[in-house]
Amino acid sequence: MGSSKLRIFYFSPTGGGAAVANAVAKDGGELFDVTLPENRIIPPQICSADENLFVFPVYNRGVPEICAQYVRSLKGNGSFADVICIYGGVTKGKCLPQAAKLLSDCGFVPRKGACVPAPHCYCKRQINALTPERLDLIRDFMKGKVHLSPISSEKKCADLSVQRAMKRVTGRCIVDHSLCNGCGKCREVCPSGAADATSTDDALCILCGACVKKCPQGARRIKFYTPFPSLFVNANCKERKDEFFCFSDGGTR
Template sequence: MTKQIGILCFSPTGTTKKVCTAVARGMGANDFQGFDITLPKIRASIINNSNNVFENIDHLIVGAPVYSGKLPLQVLECLRVIDGKGKGASALVVYGNRDYGIALRCMVELLSEHGFNVGAAGAFIGQHSYSDIIPVAIGRPDELDMDKAHHLGIRSMSTNICLSPEDIPVQIDMVSKSNKYSSIKPFHIDALCIKCGKCAKKCPIGLLSSDTGKYLNREAKKQCIGCMACSRICMQHAKVAKVNPIVKLVLKQILGKASRERKEPLVIVA
């Protein structure tokens, strides 16, 4: 019998969603149920219906980007309330070619604690959200990455053993150890903004005014997670990742190696 596949993902700039879709296709799914928790409304409705939202799903593919070596808080918020009821799951993180930290292990841990049988896990590479400042992993996931994701999907169909968190390697450094999230907030260029409201619709936290494209207020700017969803959608280049020379230098230190050396996806099947 074909399994009904679901994809639960948070993906402000779209790379995580691409990888999740390739895994689902590898599992033979032509149609799958999408639970895209990027936008606040959908996230809230999934959190509020966490008991029965996955009723028709046999296998859930869960995908998240890596932020500062960890899972984004918005993903943690969801994973802490959903109930797997013994269903199968695949855990996927997508990172910007630097480091995936503790994110993948944390995802496997949370899914296992909440009743999912995690049969496969993977850490894939996506174009870094701050590539406008320093180009890193441009164009990824590329064809090779998508092939690997597809294969992970195929292989995950032939296992009924579960992974445990200890099966997942971690890359612990100062960034992933700290409970802080370092981010760069997009800069708004009013002269280029045509007030189309697209950025406001894309903001995963709902912080932008659809009339002006600017933060709703000062508090909103503080809450910005720097995901660059607004910058990626703006064809007018009115939202840009712009930093002063000192921050750029620091970022060069952090992302220097990642900008020069290609990393390959990590795939683990039980």
């Protein structure tokens, strides 16, 4: 009957969630970087006594489908699950209640959750930096040292027009072939298997921007079909506060 262990699952194409997961792991816990497809193939076995932390980005005001699919491959077996949603400081939408429902549908007991603003992958202004002080606060949250509000008191952080505009980001990843040298670094970081050395499979691309960030030639960019990034991200991406919630009983079994 092994002792309980903390698993820290994170999906982080542009590094915000990875910084949070690595900070938490300083206090113990096994890291599971599930950003790349090959790391999502074999789900770990989870016992009821285990504790789990899921660090997800917020895409389109909620949990990205690619993360939901991974969670559905796990069996929670009644173990505790905490969740940290990393969002770009525009709107967190309903990410936490959505994540809690998803986890509970997969056999986890959702315990506590945090909404953590981080630099937005589409925003030119680098705000909501994950400073050492903020990472320490998140570690305190994991250690149970931070006051948790009930999730029922959670407030939306953006007005309704923004909520609607953020509903769906559409676009495609474009490769400038005059710059691309076929090095394949884009393929190494693509979480959905969409990026090939010189092209992108539109059907698989989740518009995460990992390849854009990684490309040494600056040959990749996302071309948006919606006015979302220019109008809404730059206008509504703001400094936001970290927020900490408990899902039900505040963390006691």
